[in-house]
Amino acid sequence: MESKRKLIFVCGGSDCIKSGSKTLRKKIREEIKSKELRGQCKLIKTKCMDYCKSAPVVIIGEFVCKKATIENVLHQIKKS
Incomplete structure (x- = not known):
């Protein structure tokens, strides 16, 4: 089930x-x-992902966002 x-x-x-x-x-x-994103996303806190030099790290689907900012993350969420 997807x-x-x-x-x-x-x-x-x-x-x-x-x-x-x-x-x-x-x-x-x-x-x-x-309102725009309600019910479309699930936020999950993880343990270390071994991208320490590129902190903070956020993974959205299959995309790894290194040195993440809120702007980068929102852009990727809306893109995917």
Whole structure:
């Protein structure tokens, strides 16, 4: 069974947290609760994904967003 929701994985490793992944996760959560994206996305916090030099890291579907910003993440969510 294929999921219709987009899966968004946000790294919760120590390097990513130091680089702002916690704040980024909160912003993503706010955006996916908006009318435009409501019910289309699932936000998942993960353990370290071994992309520590590129922190913070967000994976959207099969796309790895290194040194992620809220703008990059939202662009990729709407694109996919």
